Amino acid sequence: MTDPLALSVLGAAALTEGIKFLYGQATELLRRRRERRDEAAALEVEPAEVPELDGELRLPLRADGAVLERVEPDLKELRRKLQDYADGVEEVASDDRGLLESADAVRRLLEAVYGQRITFRGEQRAASGPVVEGGIDVDVVAGYVAAVRARAVTGGATVRASVRANEVAEGAEVIGVDVDRIGG
Structure with missing residues (x-):
């Protein structure tokens, strides 16, 4: 707020x-x-x-x-x-x-x-600038989940992610933010 x-x-x-x-x-x-x-x-x-x-x-x-x-x-x-x-x-x-x-x-x-x-x-x-928000709220993760997945986040962007998982299966992945490149 x-x-x-x-x-x-x-x-x-x-x-x-x-x-x-x-x-x-x-x-x-x-x-x-x-x-x-x-x-x-x-x-x-x-x-x-x-x-x-x-x-x-x-x-x-x-x-x-x-x-x-x-x-x-x-x-x-x-x-x-x-x-x-x-x-x-x-x-x-x-x-x-x-x-x-x-x-x-x-x-x-x-x-x-x-x-x-x-x-x-x-x-x-x-x-000022773009805001990227993502959220996950799951009971069971059996594979891959990401709240925010992006190739690039350029300057000025704000990224927020939240993750809640009750159970993550063996070999599964839970990611808040998955970014290949940040900045220009």
């Missing part, structure tokens, strides 16, 4: 740009979702302007339609809470706990939809 107050370390200008970015991403994503509700293809969004990030987003941003469908009502509600700040009607203050919580909630929903972390420069959290 992230701390919404992590955003409070940003200066007013950086926080304002961050909120504008989050609001803009949520708006564009919801607009495209409405326009393409019947299409099975993943939505791609190329941000018009990206604020200074710690790390790098993999562009274009590709939305997971199933995740977006689940979080859409919450994203709509939280996006509305950022509207006046993003439009410059209200002044952004780094000590406004409600604003910070709303902005962080929008960020966490966007991170879930895009499968990437969004971290603004100056925050004390993991860098």
Whole structure:
């Protein structure tokens, strides 16, 4: 769980740009979702302007339609809470706990939809970039299982794996992360 107050370390200008970015991403994503509700293809969004990030987003941003469908009502509600700040009607203050919580909630929903972390420069959290997660929860392993198996994990990606197996048969393998190469 992230701390919404992590955003409070940003200066007013950086926080304002961050909120504008989050609001803009949520708006564009919801607009495209409405326009393409019947299409099975993943939505791609190329941000018009990206604020200074710690790390790098993999562009274009590709939305997971199933995740977006689940979080859409919450994203709509939280996006509305950022509207006046993003439009410059209200002044952004780094000590406004409600604003910070709303902005962080929008960020966490966007991170879930895009499968990437969004971290603004100056925050004390993991860098922006792709997140690879995998998990195994089985009773018996008779062969080979890996929570995450990849040929390469390039810079900026965060990999998380969890494994639970009640029994591993003789000669069987249980692997959390199986990667051929990490880095470029």
